[in-house]
Amino acid sequence: MPSSPLRTLSVAALLATTTGALAEDTIHNRLSEAEERSGWSLLFNGQDLGGWTGYHPDTPPKDWTIDDGTLHFPGEGGNGSGQDLITEDAYENYELSLDWKVAEGGNSGIFYLVTPGHDAIYWGAPEMQVLDDANHRDGGDPLTSAGSAYALYPAPRGVAKPAGEWNTARIRIDDGQVTHWLNGEKIVEYQLGSDEWQAAVDASKFADWEYYGQAERGHIGLQDHGDPVWFRNIKIREFE
Template sequence: MLNRSVLSVMLLASCVFAVSAADNQLSEKEKAEGWELLFDGQDLSQWRNFKRDTLSDKWQAKDGVLQLSGAGGGDILTKKTYENFELQVDWKISAGGNSGIFVLVDETGNAIYSHAPEIQILDDARHSDNKIDSHRSGSLYDLLAAPASAQKPAENWNHVVIRLEQGHLQVWQNDVVTTSIVIGSSSWNTLMAASKFANWDGFAKQHSGHIGLQDHGDPVYFKNIKIKEL
């Protein structure tokens, strides 16, 4: 027979597990702090395709996960725009896959990435983009490389925090800092000059924009997508 102290520990552990296992929900504390869900496990009404009013049926809510079932779904974005915010996302990429999370998306360019910085999602072991360190998962794409300690193998869940406040862009992947830079600063301009975006008119010039998710032709999965305006 278990004594009371052992039972108490077991009950506490089960409660902690129950809290951590509750995907796509906000705690009372998060609600009080102003967090909002961008996906509750079922409802896709906060999302639409780039330059469209509708959402492709290849982007699906299944088993509490927002997933791209196959190529052709198109890039998607939030209907709402954000300026100063903290965004949290859990993502998982398929074997050999590629995707991304965009911030400051506008729709004046030809593609979702025309003006929007991207946090890379990649199977670092298999995808050919792994040859460039700033193209690996968690990196500020083609600008700042994420440390290897921030990266997990494909088909594992990763947790990303993206914070943008007064132009200061910070990113954490799996609790490791991958980016901290002020957009438009001398450091930013130096990185831009050495990147593929050097001559991209309008790149990261906007002060607010949509949150975007990329269709790179590979299955990709998202959950626990939540945002707090700052």
């Protein structure tokens, strides 16, 4: 007996829903075959904090949770609370790719070339700013808006998506040449240790911080700034 139009429509709708759910699950925290062939590896599996630790070894990052396949900080700590996350491994030349979103007014950051042992993660490590530009005071200044090399190199306007929406960030470090991309657009580029870099540091709050930006190799860090933030699809590709 031929299927009724209603039954056919219902089955089609169910298949579309199921296929969409599978596609969504496949996309996040997975590597494609092309990525695997290109040398990418996952830093976050979507299930636990394996491969990550607290910046301060004696202060476990207890408030970070796994929320629907995302690495989530709920905003119950605060800047300097000791709940910044870092990778267990250190890296030198690589590309890092990840997605992030913040709650309204939210602030966080992605640190690179992190060196443990300082009172705070930002004493030594440069930062790609993670921010709700529209609702946080730092969003009014390109030097501290989303995607910037925080307080050193500005990000262009209109690239970051609003609070609650996912942004895709990419950071490349190649013999000290640092490049930031946000949502597919190259927004920051600089050379660590150059005269231009030193001038930017000297004009910033980092001027008197002896170890700031000096490391050639370091960990990757995610910041607890006291606001809700989510990360997913955290991937890295190392190269010579």
